[in-house]
Amino acid sequence: MSEEKCRVYLDGREIGTVADGKEFAAEIRSNRRKGLISGEINVAYIKSINEVHINADKGRVRKPYIIVEDGQSKLTPDIMEKLKAGEIDFNFLVRRGIIEYLDAEEEENILAAMDPSEITKKTTHLEADPASFFGLTVNNSVFPEFNSMGRHPIAWNFMKQAQGLYTTNFNSRYDARAFLLYYPQVPIVNSVTYRTLNMKRHANGQNFVVALSTYYGYNMQDAVVLNKAAVDRGLGRSVFYRSYMDEERRYPGGQQDSFKLPPPTIEGYKGEHAYSKLGEDGIVEPELEVNEGEVIIGKVSPPRFLEEQTSFGVGEERSRDNSVTLRSGETGAVDSVMFSETTGATRIIKVRIRSIKVPEVGDKFASRQSQKGVTALIVPQEDMPYTKEGIVPDLLLNPIGLPNRMTYGHILEMLGAKAASLDGKTVDGTPFSRHGKEVIDDYAGTLEKYGFEKFGDEVFYDGRTGKKFSATLFNGVVYYHRLWHMVSLKLQVRSRGPVQILTRQPTEGKPRKGGLKFGEMERDALVGHGASLLIKERMLDQSDKAPVWICKTCGDIGYYDYIKNTPVCPTCGGNKLEEVEISYAFKLLLDELKSMHILARLRLKSD
Ligand SMILES: [Zn+2]
Structure with a gap:
């Protein structure tokens, strides 16, 4: 059997084979140092899989190393003198093959010394400075070499x-969040x-x-x-800035949003107090103190559907309130208000809210x-x-x-x-x-x-x-x-609140006034304690409890007919149903199974 040939890859694509990969990689390297091929090419011979990887694509992170040949650093003292005198520059060293840039793959082929005194016969490179061992962020720190590597x-x-x-220039910027x-x-x-x-x-x-x-x-x-x-x-x-942005959007049919004080007759009017901080133009006045739920940009939008059908026949066209309110749990002063236009000639408004954050218990x-x-x-x-x-x-x-x-x-x-x-x-x-x-x-x-x-x-x-x-x-x-983790931006409570439409379970996350997640692991902890009623309370009563009527005859879900004052099973037509509390997510599962032609029949224990 002939010896397996070494495959060569260029930027991840196989381009051919060579007999000796190590020698091939060394030849490319030598030509690069001589300037015969571009200095931006990196090559690595990977012994374990007998492959040569040549990389010449963009986006590789590369790091300069001083080349060492025959146990001698190519950055000799007289070159250093010339460098210090300003006769030559860094690029000269790169062109002359004294310093070369290596990418992550080629670094696997080298043995770099941290210090000239550590150079041996096997050494191929020398770190330009021992500190280049770390990246920029760690180098901004002090004494990192005395810390455990895992802490960096x-x-x-x-x-x-x-x-x-x-x-x-923070005063003329409208960053979404800034500290x-x-x-x-x-x-x-x-x-x-x-x-x-x-x-x-x-x-x-x-x-x-x-x-x-x-x-x-x-x-x-x-x-x-x-x-x-x-x-x-x-x-x-510190001071915390949050910017709010809104625009007067145009809709098909010639309708358009407009920034103004929403009239009380409008759909979704939030009550007089919510608009009390707005000026005549419907925009909040600078330097006013604003609280959560208060409107800072008043905006009126056209109705979603033209001539909405109501119980009184074809209803009149009602525009709706689409104002921007301050985020829940936040307060502050209006730092600045900016009017502008987009390239599409629609008006935009940016409002920056400022609040002072004095360190308090819980801040990091x-x-x-x-x-x-x-x-x-x-x-x-x-x-x-x-x-x-x-x-x-x-x-x-x-x-x-x-x-x-x-x-x-x-x-x-x-x-x-x-x-x-x-x-x-x-x-x-x-x-x-x-x-x-x-x-x-x-x-x-x-x-x-x-x-x-x-x-x-x-x-x-x-x-x-x-x-x-x-x-x-x-x-x-x-x-x-x-650090920017501050309790005042994270503090949140919920006793009752919004639920998701699909599952009827409480929403998740602070902006949606959500509840704290009670996941599998938390449930397992309660199972381990045998706290069965607490599990029921958390996962059913305080979540998506839904009373349903279950047919004793066929086991399908029915409903209560309030006109005839009797429960009805639409599947078998029977009237023998029992009201049972189940999780709405379970009812959803039954519905999804039905969509796959699987009818799950529920047997009641009382039968
Ligand atoms: Zn039935």
């Missing part, structure tokens, strides 16, 4: 959810990437004074305790070290722990959250920012820039210089009793983000 995706998710100064921090700060500890991207122009957090301590059981697990005085001074305070905060926390208590300053200098932390973090998550970067940041605060300058926390011992010695030295305990511990006094704590507390400064 969590950390960058928090960073993406942070409130801050996302843009400077703006009142007093954004530049982090005391930041990184090269942070400075290079000029992220201080878009600061999205504040430097909190943090002490690692419990507080009478209020900050269990991930919960945090905030200092009320700090909150009153503007800690984490997170540091750049993937340490999130929900505010559990806001304590008056006099009840918080304090040091002999009278320093009161802004936030108390439970130390139990640190050892199991292995976010050592959090501790380093606390120490670094504390030292930097005393020095009155910012410090650098770029990934892989310094060794841990070097970092700690540096910060410890600074702290000692200013008369502090070198590892950041301090004696604290209990604000409630005035007594000294028997243990010292580790404290420092951490850059905290206020």
Whole structure:
């Protein structure tokens, strides 16, 4: 048997075979470095399936690496000198085959060294900088190399959810939702990437004074305790914008919506109070306080069907109220109103509502070290722990959250920012820039210089009793983000409310005033407890309970004839029916089975 040939794929399509895939890939690579073929081509030989994958399509994420040949980095010291002197640039290095861009598939074929000192005979590439090991988001953080790898995706998710100064022209924008921090700060500890991207122009957090301590059981697990005085001074305070948009739509037949104060005779009139904030033009006046359910854009639409049939014959043409109301559970002031026209010459109106969000119990905060926390208590300053200098932390973090998550970067940041605060300058926390011992010695030295305990511990006094704590507390400064998950935007209750038309079960979700889902797993928990009546109450009485008449003769569903005052079975014509409570979803199932010519007969236990 002849040896199997190696298949070659270009952008996922098979284009032929070669005898030796590894050699073929090496040849392409060599030609690319010589500039004989485009530098945008990537090739990978996949040994396990004996295939060569060539990629030249758009949309691949690629990363630059320094090429290493025969154990020697091609970025030699004299080339570095020329680069520093500005005689050559980065593109020159790419053209000369000193640096090349690799995609995810080709990266599988290489052995990259993090540092020139780690280069061996087998090394093929060298990282341009050890920090390029991380992406942009993690590089915006500090000391990520001291954290557990699994925490990084969590950390960058928090960073993406942070409130801050996302843009400077927020006053002329109508974003659907936007958060703006009142007093954004530049982090005391930041990184090269942070400075290079000029992220201080878009600061999205504040430097909190943090002490690692419990507080009478209020900050269990991930919960945090905030200092009320700090909150009153503007800690984490932000403004929330929500924009509403509506347009005067045109309909076939020449009819059109119109923005105006809806007259009381209109179909679907919401009552006088709902329109009280509108001006003469039917649009809400700027700087008015508005509440949920109040109309902010008055709009009248033509009737859905021309000459609707009513019980009095052919009815008159009634236009309907199609106004925009403030979302349920939200309040705020009208920040601005904008009139405009679409390209189709229909008028549009945008209204931006502003509301101030002061941190409250239930609001979420997170540091750049993937340490999130929900505010559990806001304590008056006099009840918080304090040091002999009278320093009161802004936030108390439970130390139990640190050892199991292995976010050592959090501790380093606390120490670094504390030292930097005393020095009155910012410090650098770029990934892989310094060794841990070097970092700690540096910060410890600074702290000692200013008369502090070198590892950041301090004696604290209990604000409630005035007594000294028997243990010292580790404290420092951490850059905290206020995340956009806020109770005021999520709080919701329902006792009674709308139901779905098809299943008659309660609706789902906050905008539809829905109920909390009671799913399979919740039901299983109650089954496990044997709480049968509670299951019935949740899944039948409080859901889609429907009384139906069931025929004792044929087992089909009948109805009650109120004229003859007797139940009737339309299937067999009998009158022996029993009223039974079933779930409406079950009746729906029976109906759907009937549509497939399956008649399910119900046998009653009383028979
Ligand atoms: Zn029957």
